Amino acid sequence: QLQLQESGPGLVKPSETLSLTCTVSGGSISSSSYYWGWIRQPPGKGLEWIGSIYYSGSTYYNPSLKSRVTISVDTSKNQFSLKLSSVTAADTAVYYCARLIRWQWPDYWGQGTLVTVSS
Amino acid sequence: EIVMTQSPATLSVSPGERATLSCRASQSVSSNLAWYQQKPGQAPRLLIYGASTRATGIPARFSGSGSGTEFTLTISSLQSEDFAVYYCQQYNNWPLYTFGQGTKLEIK
Secondary structure, three states, X not given: OOEEEEEXXXXXXXXXXXXXXXXXXXXXXXXXXXXXXXXXXXXXXXXXXXXXXXXXXXXXXXXXOOOOEEEEEXXXXXXXXXXXXXXXXXXXXXXXXXXXXXOOEEEEEOOOEEEEEOO | OOOEEEEOOEEEEOOOOXXXXXXXXXXXXXXXXXXXXXXXXXXXXXXXEOOOEEOOOOOOXXXXXXXXXXXXXXXXXXXXXXXOEEEEEEOOOOOOOEEOOOEEEEEO
16 A cells, blocks of 8 residues: 655744655655655645656646745655745645656645744 | 636535535636545545546545536535545646635535
8 A cells, every 4th residue: 555654844944945755655656657746735725736756856846836846856765855945934834745646636645744834 | 827716615415415516627627637535634535537537445426527617526425424625626737736725515
């Protein structure tokens, strides 16, 4: 059974960089059938697409976040990561990692991790 | 950006009855639409992709329809575990995928 698990600091200061890692177990991140993505959800609000990555390292970002987002992959560790720079309170959210069928819809999601931006 | 609009924001239905949730796209997304169910404190769960194909393990009481700009999720006979928030998502406009704001399905 595929599992995804987000990890990283739950509290980040304004103007700093948010860093999260998603560890994939029960399947290979190097499969040619899937992309891997990040999605976030501010408390009490809806879902926002952040971006995705292929095992080769090709990345695709939400244009509204593109200037601040970096997604990377480490196939040797079966992990992919998210960095979001210059964070503000508006970046406070539950961050989910997910597997995408091809490059399209997420079918497996991590449990999510709450990141709060506050001094 | 393709804006996804869900209606109603809240739907009150009695167990055993049918629920119909709507999702409208600001421009055509063909059949590139998915539906998710989210319960409090949990990640979204994939229900439907390709506008009408049920994901693995999803009960037959869930069905999706539509194409272009108008989509519907129907739950034929509501069970207690179906009361949750439902989101639609378009994956036609790569790489900016967008979600609707959600419909909360509550017990009447």
